[in-house]
Amino acid sequence: MPYSQFTLKKLVKDFNLTIEESFVLFPDTTPVPPSDFLVELLEKTVPLALATDTEKSRSEMIIFPVLLEVKEQKGNEIALFSGNDFTVDISVGLNGNPDFLISLDKEQYFISAPIITIVEAKNNNLNSGLGQCGAEMVAAKIFNENEGRDVPAIYGCVTSGTAWKFLRLSGDILSIDKLEVSLFPCDRLLGIFLSILK
Secondary structure, eight states, X not given: OBGGGOOHHHHHHHHTOEEEOSSOSOTTOOOOOOOHHHHHHHHHHHHHHHHHOOHHHHIIIXXXXXXXXXXXXXXXXXXXXXXXXXXXXXXXXXXXXXXXXXXXXXXXXXXXXXXXXXXXXXXXXXXGGHHHHHHHHHHXXXXXXXXXXXXXXXXXXXXXXXXXXXXXXXXXXXXXXXXOEESSSHHHHHHHHXXXXX
16 A cells, blocks of 8 residues: 555554644744745746646646755755655555655665655645655654664655645654645745754
8 A cells, every 4th residue: 555545544543643733843943045046936837837736737846846945955965856666664555656755865866864755735635645744754764763864753744835734753743733834935934944954
């Protein structure tokens, strides 16, 4: 069963997680100004992506440019993957091709630990992607442990391109930010990604 088949209810039951959703994950994030390139690109691509309104157009014209900006703002010291196989434990359904992964290692030829997962929301419904994102985060936690790179928390995000919802997995607690982060202005969104990547 691939990651996309997980609902939040199934995820919590299968992996004995507790959901915490009554707070803001990043209350004091320092905004990070976007590059002129990203600003100009999004001015051109966002209206087109919203007009065509397909997952592919949002992925290519909004989500990927934002993640590429994060990579460049980190001095290309991270790796960005799109649609790569990330099979961790097929026996419990932790297999498939996540929409996007960010690795804190700059190795771009293969996925290295630790991992941040980004899920593109289906039909612009962020909540529908929470189970998939959580499953990918559980897989990332196991992957990191197997690589000897255990970290205190794994982060994930579900996005429609124009709205972004962040999650954190720490132990068996899955925290879901009660607020969505808007694409515009990009400063806060970039600030959150860069604070996670510190």
